[in-house]
Amino acid sequence: MCAALVVYFLVLGRTGITLIGTGTPVAVALGIGVLILPVVGVWAMAATLRAGFAHQRLARLAVEAGMELDVSQLPRTPSGRIERDAADALFDMVRAELEADPDNWQRWYRLARAYDYAGDRGRARETMRKAVAMQAESAT
Structure with missing residues (x-):
């Protein structure tokens, strides 16, 4: 996918230079x-890749610490998604854990995952950014 985007960006760049070269x-x-x-595309692709690598790092660290959410036993819809009531119950449990330990990046990571399972992608991304920042700060 990234390779296709790079080719697309190169074609766009060449087209832009050709248009400028006409002089009109x-x-x-x-x-x-x-x-x-x-330029905007490269920035967006780099930001997305950077966030993805950071999220993978947090996932690996959470698994190593035994903090990954286990959703294997939660009821699923026919499409494979976690049922809304189960996702809401999971979210409430994870939020209570976070309130008890708000300075732990792993709790924020778990909350981001719970938001994602509940279908709230915007809050999941926002919360994951906070978890990434907290983990980076704790690693220094």
Whole structure:
């Protein structure tokens, strides 16, 4: 996927340079706009990869510490997702653990996972960012 994006960015870059090379004002403006897209794309891809690697590191550390959430016994819908009531109960349990130990990055990691299982991806990402920052701070 990343390789395909890199090729796409290169094609966009070449197209932007070609448009600028024509010298007409509209083509130059369009070329500059096209050149901005690969820059934004590379930034987004790098940020996504960086976050993914950080999340994988936290997952590995949580497993090593025995802190990964075990959802294997929770009831599932036919599509394989955890049933809403079970996910909500899991979330309540994990939130109570966090309230008892709010300075532990592993508790924040578990809360992020619980948000994800409950279907709240936005809060899951936000909470995972906090867990990553806390873990990095505790490692120094």
